[in-house]
Amino acid sequence: MSSESPTTVVNAGDLRTEEMLLNMGPQHPATHGVLRVMVRTDGELVLDCEPHVGYLHRCFEKHCESVTTLQSVLYTDRLDYLTAMGNNWGFCMAVEKLYGDELVIPERAQYIRVICQELNRIASHLLAIGTYGMDIGAITPFLYCFREREKILTIFEHICGQRLNYNYIRPGGVAYDIDEGMLRLISEFCAYFGPKVDEYDDLLSTNDIFVQRTAHVGVLPVKTAIDFGCTGPVLRGSGVPRDLRKDQPYGIYDRFEFDVPVGSGERGTLGDCFDRYMVRVREMRESLRIVQQAVKGIPAGEIRSSKIKAKIRPPKGEAYTRIENSRGELGFYVVSEGKEVLYRVKCRAPSFHNISVLPEISRGAMVADLIAIIGSMDIVLGEVDR
Amino acid sequence: MSTLSAWFGRIHQSAKTVVIGMGITWRYMVRPKEIITIEYGSKNRAPKDRYIPDRHRGIHYLESEKCIHCHICEKACPVDCIVMDGSREPFSGAWQGDGSYISKFTLDLNKCIFCNLCCEPCPKDCIHMGQEFDMSGFTRSHGVKNLLTDQPWSAADRAREAEARTLIEAAEAEAKARKAAEKKGA
Amino acid sequence: MDTQTLVQWVLGENPGFWPQLIGVVAAWALPITVWVSLVGLISIWLERKISAHIQCRLGPMEVGPHGALQTIADGVKLLAKEDIIPDGADRFLFALAPILAFAGTFVSFAVIPFGPDLIIADLDAGLYFLAAVGSLEAIGVIAAGWASNNKWSLFGSVRAATQVVSYEIPMGLAFVTVAVVAGTLSITGIVEQQSGMIWNWYLFRNPVMPIAFISYYIASLAECKRAPFDLPEAESELVSGFHTEYSGMRFAIFFLAEYAAMYVVSALASVMFLGGWYTGIAPLDRAVAESGLWANALGALVIITKSFALIFVQMWLRWTLPRIRLDQMMTLCLKVMVPIGMFTLVIAALWQALVPEGAALDAAGHPAHPVVGSVTGMLVFVFLIVGGSMWVRSTIRATTSFKTANYRA
Numbered sequence: 001m002s003s004e005s006p007t008t009v010v011n012a013g014d015l016r017t018e019e020m021l022l023n024m025g026p027q028h029p030a031t032h033g034v035l036r037v038m039v040r041t042d043g044e045l046v047l048d049c050e051p052h053v054g055y056l057h058r059c060f061e062k063h064c065e066s067v068t069t070l071q072s073v074l075y076t077d078r079l080d081y082l083t084a085m086g087n088n089w090g091f092c093m094a095v096e097k098l099y100g101d102e103l104v105i106p107e108r109a110q111y112i113r114v115i116c117q118e119l120n121r122i123a124s125h126l127l128a129i130g131t132y133g134m135d136i137g138a139i140t141p142f143l144y145c146f147r148e149r150e151k152i153l154t155i156f157e158h159i160c161g162q163r164l165n166y167n168y169i170r171p172g173g174v175a176y177d178i179d180e181g182m183l184r185l186i187s188e189f190c191a192y193f194g195p196k197v198d199e200y201d202d203l204l205s206t207n208d209i210f211v212q213r214t215a216h217v218g219v220l221p222v223k224t225a226i227d228f229g230c231t232g233p234v235l236r237g238s239g240v241p242r243d244l245r246k247d248q249p250y251g252i253y254d255r256f257e258f259d260v261p262v263g264s265g266e267r268g269t270l271g272d273c274f275d276r277y278m279v280r281v282r283e284m285r286e287s288l289r290i291v292q293q294a295v296k297g298i299p300a301g302e303i304r305s306s307k308i309k310a311k312i313r314p315p316k317g318e319a320y321t322r323i324e325n326s327r328g329e330l331g332f333y334v335v336s337e338g339k340e341v342l343y344r345v346k347c348r349a350p351s352f353h354n355i356s357v358l359p360e361i362s363r364g365a366m367v368a369d370l371i372a373i374i375g376s377m378d379i380v381l382g383e384v385d386r
Numbered sequence: 387m388s389t390l391s392a393w394f395g396r397i398h399q400s401a402k403t404v405v406i407g408m409g410i411t412w413r414y415m416v417r418p419k420e421i422i423t424i425e426y427g428s429k430n431r432a433p434k435d436r437y438i439p440d441r442h443r444g445i446h447y448l449e450s451e452k453c454i455h456c457h458i459c460e461k462a463c464p465v466d467c468i469v470m471d472g473s474r475e476p477f478s479g480a481w482q483g484d485g486s487y488i489s490k491f492t493l494d495l496n497k498c499i500f501c502n503l504c505c506e507p508c509p510k511d512c513i514h515m516g517q518e519f520d521m522s523g524f525t526r527s528h529g530v531k532n533l534l535t536d537q538p539w540s541a542a543d544r545a546r547e548a549e550a551r552t553l554i555e556a557a558e559a560e561a562k563a564r565k566a567a568e569k570k571g572a
Numbered sequence: 573m574d575t576q577t578l579v580q581w582v583l584g585e586n587p588g589f590w591p592q593l594i595g596v597v598a599a600w601a602l603p604i605t606v607w608v609s610l611v612g613l614i615s616i617w618l619e620r621k622i623s624a625h626i627q628c629r630l631g632p633m634e635v636g637p638h639g640a641l642q643t644i645a646d647g648v649k650l651l652a653k654e655d656i657i658p659d660g661a662d663r664f665l666f667a668l669a670p671i672l673a674f675a676g677t678f679v680s681f682a683v684i685p686f687g688p689d690l691i692i693a694d695l696d697a698g699l700y701f702l703a704a705v706g707s708l709e710a711i712g713v714i715a716a717g718w719a720s721n722n723k724w725s726l727f728g729s730v731r732a733a734t735q736v737v738s739y740e741i742p743m744g745l746a747f748v749t750v751a752v753v754a755g756t757l758s759i760t761g762i763v764e765q766q767s768g769m770i771w772n773w774y775l776f777r778n779p780v781m782p783i784a785f786i787s788y789y790i791a792s793l794a795e796c797k798r799a800p801f802d803l804p805e806a807e808s809e810l811v812s813g814f815h816t817e818y819s820g821m822r823f824a825i826f827f828l829a830e831y832a833a834m835y836v837v838s839a840l841a842s843v844m845f846l847g848g849w850y851t852g853i854a855p856l857d858r859a860v861a862e863s864g865l866w867a868n869a870l871g872a873l874v875i876i877t878k879s880f881a882l883i884f885v886q887m888w889l890r891w892t893l894p895r896i897r898l899d900q901m902m903t904l905c906l907k908v909m910v911p912i913g914m915f916t917l918v919i920a921a922l923w924q925a926l927v928p929e930g931a932a933l934d935a936a937g938h939p940a941h942p943v944v945g946s947v948t949g950m951l952v953f954v955f956l957i958v959g960g961s962m963w964v965r966s967t968i969r970a971t972t973s974f975k976t977a978n979y980r981a
Contacts, residue, residue, distance in 0.1 A: 022723055044727075044898060071464035074501040137799060137895025140411060143627035147422055154439070161443035161515065167501045175506070176441070195976035202973040203410050208400040209800055209894045310507060367727065368803070368897045397908065402967055407892045409968040411626045415888075419980045423630045431633070 019047065022367070026055045030135050030371045033381030035355070037374070044366045049359050053352075056385040064345035069095060069171065069312040072342065076332075077165035079347060080383035082127055085120040086325040088169035089113055091345075093250065094332040095171040097319035099307065108301035109173035110252045115186065115294045116159070116168065118287040122193070123152040124326035125280045125287075128378040132277060133204050135375040136213050141204045148196055151189050158182050171312055173304035183295055190292050197284055205281060214277060215268025218361045218373035222271070228360070229353040232328025233283065234377060237263035237276035244324035256293050258286045273376035280378070313340050327351050327378060347386055351379035438517050443500045445518040446493055448533035452512035455486035459504035459513055467497040468504060475561045477553040479546065481534050484510060489550035492539050495521050496529035600692055604681045608832045615831040615883060616643045622887045653820035658721055661817065665719035670818065670825040673712025677832040679705050683759055684839045687849050687871030689864065691760065698759035699747050702840060703740070706795065709833065710736040713797075713804065716826070717814035728813030731898055732797060732804035738905045739794035739801075745913030746788035749920045750844045753777055763848030770852030771949035775845040778923040779952055784916040785845045787909055789882075792837035794901070796830060799890040803898055834883055842878035849875045 024030075024037040031037065034055035040047045060079060064072045076087040096103055105113075130145030153163040159178050160168040168175050204210050220230070225238045235242055243260040245253040261282035263275030316338040322331040328350025335344040354377045362370050414420055425431045438444075460468045472480065472488035480487035505513050513533070521529060523538065530539040583595050617632070617640060624631030632639025657666055683698040685691040695701055710733060717729020753774060754762045766773050775785055794801040805813035815826045842848060849871030850857050860866040896904065927948065968974055 020723060067464050071462075071503065074464060074499065074503070133894065137802070138893060139623075140627055140891050143629070147628055150422065157442055158439040159441070161439070161441040161502060162500065165499070165501070167503070175502075192978065195973065195978050198976050199410060199973040202971045203407050203892075204894075206403055207407055207894065208396075208403045209896055212900055213894060213897055366897065366899070368895075393908075404889075404893065405964055405967050406971050408888060409964075409971075410973060411888065411892045413977070413979070414628055415622065415625045417979055418625070420628045421625070421630055422628050425630070425633065428633070 018042065024370075031374060032131065032379055033384075035374075035379070035381055035384075037358070037370070039367070039370065041367060044368075046362050046365050046367060046370055049362050049370065051355055051358050053355070053381070053384050056381045058386070060347065060386040061345055064342055066341065068340045069314060069342055072345065073170060074165065074167040076347075077167055078382060079349065079386060080325065080327065080330070080351070080380045081164060082124045082380055083117075083120050083326045084164065084166045085113075085116045085169060086323060086330060088166065089117055089251075090321060090323045090325070090330045090332045091334075092169050092171045093321040093323065094319050094334045095312070095314050095336075096308075097321055098314040098317050098334065098336050100315070103172070103305055103307050105173055105251075105305055106302040107252075107299050108177075109303045109305075111294050111298040112174050112178060112303065113169055113251055114253065114256070115291055115298070116156070116166075116174075118290045118294070119152050119155065119186070119189075121287045121326045122284050122291075123149050125284045126152075128280055128326075129200060129204070129277065129284075132372075132375040132378075133210075135371050136210055138204060138207070138210065141200060144196070144199065144203070148193060151192070155182065155185050155189060158185060170304070171314075172308035173302070175303075177303050183298070186291065186295055190288060190295070193288055194285075197281065197288075200281060205278065211267050211274060213368075214273040214372055214376070216272055217268070217365060217369045218273045218376060219269045220271040220357065220361050224357060224360055225271070228357040230328070230357055231350050231353065232324070232326070233276050233279045234328065234354045234357075236261065237279045237376075238271035239263055239265075244322060244329060248322075250321070250323060255297075256290045258289050261286065273372050276376045276378075311340060313338065314342070322348070325350060327380065327383070328354060330383075347383075349383040349386060351377075351381075351383045355379045355384060436517075438519075442517055442519075443502055443515040445495065445516055445521060445531065446504070446533060447514055447516045447536065448491060449512040449514075450481050450483055450488060450491070450534055452510045453483040453486060453488060453491075454510055455483055455488060456509065458507050458509065462503045462507050464501065464503060465497045465499060467494040468492070469494075471547065471551070471554070473554045473558055475554075475557040477550065477557040479550060479553065488534065489554060490543075490547050491533045492530055493533055494530050496526060600682065604678060604692075608678065608681065608828065611835045612828045612831045613643045614880075615834065616646075616827075618880075618884070619887050622884065623891050626888075626891045647824065650820050650824040655822070656817075656819050658817050660721040662719040662721070665715045666817075667822075669712050669716035669719055670822045670829070671712070672715060673709045674825050674829040674832075676705055676708030676712070677829050677836055679708070680836045681832075684836060685759055685763065685843065685849065685871075686875060687868035688760070690868050690872060694760050695758065697757045699751060699757045699762070699844075702836075703744055703747055706833075706836070707736070707740060709829065712829075713814050716818070720814070720817040722817055725814050725816050728804045728816070732814055734898065735794055735797065735801060735804060735901060738902060739791045739909075742787050742905065742909040742913045743791040743795060745910070745917055746784050746791065746844075749781075749784045749913070749917045750774060752917065752921045753781070753924055759843055763843055763850070766847040767850050767854075767857060769854045770847070771953040773845065773847040773852065773949070776949040776952040776956065778920060778927070778948055780916040780919040780923070781845065782952070782956055783912060784920070785841070787912050787916065788841060788844070791909065792841065793886060793889070794905075796833045796837060796886070798830075798834070798886055800893040800896050801901060802890070803895055803901065834886060835879055838879040838882035838886070839875065841882055842875055846878050 020041050020043075022039040022041055024035075024039055026034040026036045028035075036052040036055065037049050038052065039049045058078070060075055063075050067075070073088055073091060076091040077084040079087045096105070126145040126149045130142035130149075133139075133141040133145075156166060156168075157163050159182055160166050160176060162168075220234065220238050222238045222240060225235050225240070230238075231242070239262055241260050241262045244250070245258075246260055261279045263270060263279055265272070265275060266278070267274050314334075314336040316336060318333070318335040320331060320333040322329050324330075329348070330350055331348030333344075333346040333348070334342055337343045355374075358373065358377070362373050365373065424433055424437060426433065426437075455470065455472045455474075457470065460466075460470055469490065469492050470488065471490040472483070472486055474486060476487050477489075480489055481491075482488075500515070502515060505515055521531075523529065528538045531537075532539045532543055535543070583591055620639070620642070621631045632642035635642045635645045657663055680702055682692045683695055683701055713732040713736070714729045717725040717727075717732070720726075750762065751757055754765055756762060762774075770776075775781055793799075797804050803813075805815065815823055818826060851870065851874050856870075860870050
């Protein structure tokens with residue numbers, strides 16, 4: 001009996017009609033990476049879901065215990081590979097904090113850091129919006145967002161030579177200087193980009209079908225968001241106006257004028273997918289404002305502090321810093337023993353906390369809505385798994 | 387009556403947003419100047435002028451006549467993909483550096499992560515990252531580049547390396563003996 | 573020349589039952605196969621080029637001039653692929669499903685006209701035949717999802733079943749509206765009543781016919797499972813929906829069936845609403861009406877152009893709009909399209925009964941006056957074209973993206 005092929009005749013009593021266990025496997029077009037979600041459904045209705053992570057674990061923290069501090073910077077690139085500048089900056093800020101108050105980052109380096117971080121935020125949000133549109137079914141905005149992203153990546157290629165893993169922001173400043181041609185490219189991009197955001201609004205944000213798919217879906221209450229430690233657009237979409245660039249300004253962010261967009265339930269409930277999406281669209285405009293102000297005000301000067309030598313040997317101690325990355329609050333905790341190799345590095349990744357709230361908000365949604373919810377969280381598995 | 391007007395309002399709203407969306411896509415469809423594809427691999431439609439920025443981190447190249455064989459790039463590499471061998475003493479078949487004689491300088495592009503940490507600390511500024519980005523080949527050994535000849539590492543190179551090792555050891559032993567003799571003589 | 577005479581010419585006077593049957597079937601099947609392959613070839617290339625130009629890129633450019641032969645290369649590649657049947661799949665149903673899906677579309681071509689004499693079977697109930705045979709595709713889709721032994725494919729086929737079966741209702745209501753206005757179910761009968769100037773077309777016949785046309789068009793999008801109704805084959809959710817497990821030639825048959833179905837519904841729309849093989853320029857139609865060859869050649873050109881224009885709009889919509897969720901799609905069907913369909917049916921029937929069109933049509937049903945034709949048609953034509961374009965223009969110009977758009981020259 002066991003050697004025969006499985007029969008396709010089923011007894012009526014064997015047919016179970018209550019629940020189906022569905023595996024949205026690590027390989028799936030809509031999970032934004034290698035995320036596995038075990039979904040228990042009743043037909044199309046999701047009863048419960050359980051995200052399984054770890055498929056992209058690459059031992060970042062262990063690597064940092066065996067390579068030098070300067071070499072660790074490029075490992076941070078690969079955490080949240082879509083906002084590599086932010087990761088670099090966070091780590092470098094933690095290392096610089098070990099040096100204490102005597103270390104002064106030159107002004108020009110601070111301005112360059114802000115320009116690169118905000119351009120990278122725009123690029124990251126463009127990708128988030130584009131892939132979100134694609135998850136919902138509109139394929140064209142994805143291509144339009146990538147067309148704009150291409151310009152930003154070309155700017156980065158001019159500045160540091162790479163398009164995705166920059167290894168540009170170093171402890172003490174930045175690696176290379178930017179010249180007039182690059183600043184001109186950035187100004188041209190700023191002039192070019194504003195109308196494109198209007199286009200995304202007309203093509204996607206006001207589209208009735210898109211609004212119907214995302215409004216009232218995946219509502220994240222404020223208390224749940226704070227309990228799970230959600231940060232970034234996920235928290236701001238629920239109405240909490242928390243942005244580390246305003247609340248705990250680092251670098252020179254206190255010199256720039258910009259608003260912090262907050263979700264308001266304009267087309268649905270407060271804290272739904274549409275709110276999180278609109279927060280990202282508005283943040284792109286605010287980042288554009290910051291870049292324009294920075295390009296106008298950038299002074300001449302050095303790009304690296306002379307206190308940090310070529311062989312970076314941070315003083316003994318421990319430090320924790322956090323920055324506002326595109327996905328939320330990225331934190332780095334470093335422990336140094338005075339040697340070139342750090343003793344311990346720990347990274348607090350925003351996407352890890354954002355994705356842990358998935359089971360809470362997707363009960364009672366349909367499978368199509370589950371895709372919309374995962375897309376609106378905007379996770380990057382490189383950061384979730386480290 | 388309000389539900390009826392809401393029903394009509396919804397239909398009007400949907401129709402309006404559909405028409406607006408179609409307008410945007412139509413305006414891009416009829417503008418061929420908006421096409422941003424660069425057919426860089428095409429035989430007759432590839433762009434003639436350079437479109438790759440200066441600082442692009444492509445495949446490395448070495449100006450071997452400036453190299454002082456200090457091993458700084460080898461130590462700076464986070465994934466240990468540079469291997470070099472040479473000596474301060476001349477031996478036959480060596481590449482001439484700046485006061486050094488190099489027998490082997492390979493970079494394993496299969497491991498390289500293009501981080502530029504090898505080029506920055508070079509004291510003589512002789513290793514650079516170029517504009518080439520195509521390293522496709524049929525074997526894994528094609529990815530190991532011999533920076534002295536700008537070719538993939540071949541079997542002939544491996545034979546020469548083994549031979550050079552013995553030559554280096556002989557030359558260094560001879561130099562050591564000569565120096566010891568000079569010191570004894572002085 | 574119809575198929576009977578053709579077959580007798582080839583096989584001789586009295587060939588017997590079985591040779592005659594096989595001959596007739598071959599005479600039907602060969603032209604349709606050639607035409608379906610051609611339609612698939614052109615449609616796939618058109619889709620790739622249209623989507624490319626919408627997305628500011630080039631599309632296929634290597635194989636043939638501007639990628640014209642790309643589809644042939646893809647077809648050869650699909651033929652050469654390994655035939656994989658998943659473990660645990662129902663082998664018979666798995667193999668049968670694409671054939672079922674294709675058969676429904678294939679048979680519909682028997683009543684699609686290409687010219688006044690170029691129709692394989694001029695049935696008296698052609699419209700009814702199409703409505704019946706078109707639902708065969710749904711069985712193929714459901715069988716594909718079930719036989720794949722894959723929960724995601726099952727999802728896709730359940731969604732497809734719901735969608736295709738539900739949207740048969742608005743489609744059928746549009747059919748009945750046209751039948752009420754035409755007074756006949758025969759395809760050639762419906763087209764012949766639209767001869768003359770462009771405002772004789774059924775689209776302008778009475779004020780609710782444009783609404784019926786739009787309702788039919790949306791229902792046909794749902795029948796072909798095209799965006800915004802492509803939930804059964806939702807690329808980002810279900811990997812590929814009901815045809816996830818299919819590869820190689822089996823997948824090619826599904827693909828071909830989808831594009832052939834697009835042609836069938838577009839040709840049907842042009843027959844029912846857009847005048848069929850008549851150009852809409854009465855002097856031109858009258859000039860070619862005598863010679864059978866020129867009438868058929870012009871008619872074929874006209875009906876193919878109209879069908880491909882509608883296919884172009886289908887593709888344009890696919891690359892603009894997001895996907896509608898299953899329950900929203902059902903709401904749209906049952907709460908919006910069915911009431912609208914019934915409304916147009918009642919108004920069209922009342923209009924036929926009450927409004928004296930007799931002055932405009934002669935006893936045979938052809939327009940009495942060659943130029944004026946239908947007076948209401950003229951009014952609706954002017955209102956639709958002028959009013960419609962004004963509304964579209966003002967809507968688009970009011971948007972922010974239009975005002976701030978910065979295109980390259």
